[in-house]
Amino acid sequence: MFTIPTLPKILLIVLVIAVVWWWHRRNQIKKREQAELERNPRNRAKSKPANPIEDMTQCKVCGAYVPASGAKNCGRPNCPF
Ligand SMILES: [Zn+2]
Numbered sequence: 183m184f185t186i187p188t189l190p191k192i193l194l195i196v197l198v199i200a201v202v203w204w205w206h207r208r209n210q211i212k213k214r215e216q217a218e219l220e221r222n223p224r225n226r227a228k229s230k231p232a233n234p235i236e237d238m239t240q241c242k243v244c245g246a247y248v249p250a251s252g253a254k255n256c257g258r259p260n261c262p263f
Contacts, residue, residue, distance in 0.1 A: 187195075237250040241263060244256040253263040 238247045239250045239253060240247050241253075241256060241261060243258050243261045246256055248254060248263065255261045255263045
Protein backbone atom coordinates (compact mmCIF):
# COMPACT_ATOMS: atom_id res chain seq x y z
CA MET A 183 0.00 0.00 0.00
CA PHE A 184 1.34 3.42 -0.96
CA THR A 185 1.77 5.75 2.00
CA ILE A 186 2.02 9.50 1.75
CA PRO A 187 5.47 10.59 3.05
CA THR A 188 5.20 12.24 6.43
CA LEU A 189 6.83 15.56 7.22
CA PRO A 190 9.86 14.02 9.05
CA LYS A 191 10.49 11.81 6.00
CA ILE A 192 10.40 14.82 3.66
CA LEU A 193 12.74 16.73 5.96
CA LEU A 194 15.14 13.78 6.01
CA ILE A 195 15.17 13.60 2.20
CA VAL A 196 15.79 17.36 1.96
CA LEU A 197 18.60 17.07 4.52
CA VAL A 198 20.26 14.22 2.59
CA ILE A 199 20.05 16.21 -0.67
CA ALA A 200 21.50 19.28 1.10
CA VAL A 201 24.42 17.27 2.50
CA VAL A 202 25.18 15.69 -0.88
CA TRP A 203 25.00 19.10 -2.59
CA TRP A 204 27.27 20.68 0.08
CA TRP A 205 29.78 17.84 -0.25
CA HIS A 206 29.79 18.18 -4.06
CA ARG A 207 30.40 21.96 -3.80
CA ARG A 208 33.22 21.45 -1.33
CA ASN A 209 34.98 18.98 -3.64
CA GLN A 210 34.58 21.36 -6.59
CA ILE A 211 36.14 24.25 -4.63
CA LYS A 212 39.02 22.03 -3.53
CA LYS A 213 39.64 20.87 -7.10
CA ARG A 214 39.58 24.47 -8.41
CA GLU A 215 42.01 25.64 -5.74
CA GLN A 216 44.39 22.78 -6.58
CA ALA A 217 44.17 23.56 -10.31
CA GLU A 218 44.88 27.25 -9.72
CA LEU A 219 47.84 26.40 -7.51
CA GLU A 220 49.31 24.22 -10.26
CA ARG A 221 48.57 26.78 -12.97
CA ASN A 222 50.02 29.79 -11.14
CA PRO A 223 53.81 29.90 -11.65
CA ARG A 224 54.21 32.34 -8.76
CA ASN A 225 52.91 29.77 -6.30
CA ARG A 226 55.23 27.17 -7.76
CA ALA A 227 58.23 29.51 -7.36
CA LYS A 228 57.43 29.87 -3.66
CA SER A 229 58.37 26.26 -3.03
CA LYS A 230 61.82 26.85 -4.53
CA PRO A 231 64.59 28.55 -2.52
CA ALA A 232 64.95 32.26 -3.27
CA ASN A 233 68.64 31.95 -4.12
CA PRO A 234 69.88 28.83 -5.85
CA ILE A 235 72.99 27.39 -4.29
CA GLU A 236 76.03 28.82 -6.05
CA ASP A 237 78.70 26.62 -7.52
CA MET A 238 81.75 26.61 -5.28
CA THR A 239 85.28 26.37 -6.55
CA GLN A 240 88.33 25.60 -4.50
CA CYS A 241 91.44 27.68 -4.71
CA LYS A 242 94.29 25.30 -5.55
CA VAL A 243 96.82 27.42 -3.69
CA CYS A 244 95.08 28.36 -0.45
CA GLY A 245 92.48 25.59 -0.42
CA ALA A 246 89.62 27.94 0.38
CA TYR A 247 86.20 27.40 -1.18
CA VAL A 248 84.87 30.48 -2.94
CA PRO A 249 81.73 31.04 -5.01
CA ALA A 250 82.47 30.53 -8.72
CA SER A 251 80.99 33.94 -9.49
CA GLY A 252 82.76 36.52 -7.37
CA ALA A 253 85.93 34.69 -6.41
CA LYS A 254 88.46 36.85 -4.61
CA ASN A 255 92.20 36.70 -4.51
CA CYS A 256 93.26 35.46 -1.13
CA GLY A 257 96.45 37.53 -1.24
CA ARG A 258 98.96 34.82 -2.08
CA PRO A 259 101.14 35.59 -5.10
CA ASN A 260 100.16 32.48 -7.06
CA CYS A 261 96.42 32.49 -6.22
CA PRO A 262 94.43 31.83 -9.42
CA PHE A 263 91.72 34.31 -8.49
ZN1 LIG B 1 93.66 31.62 -3.04
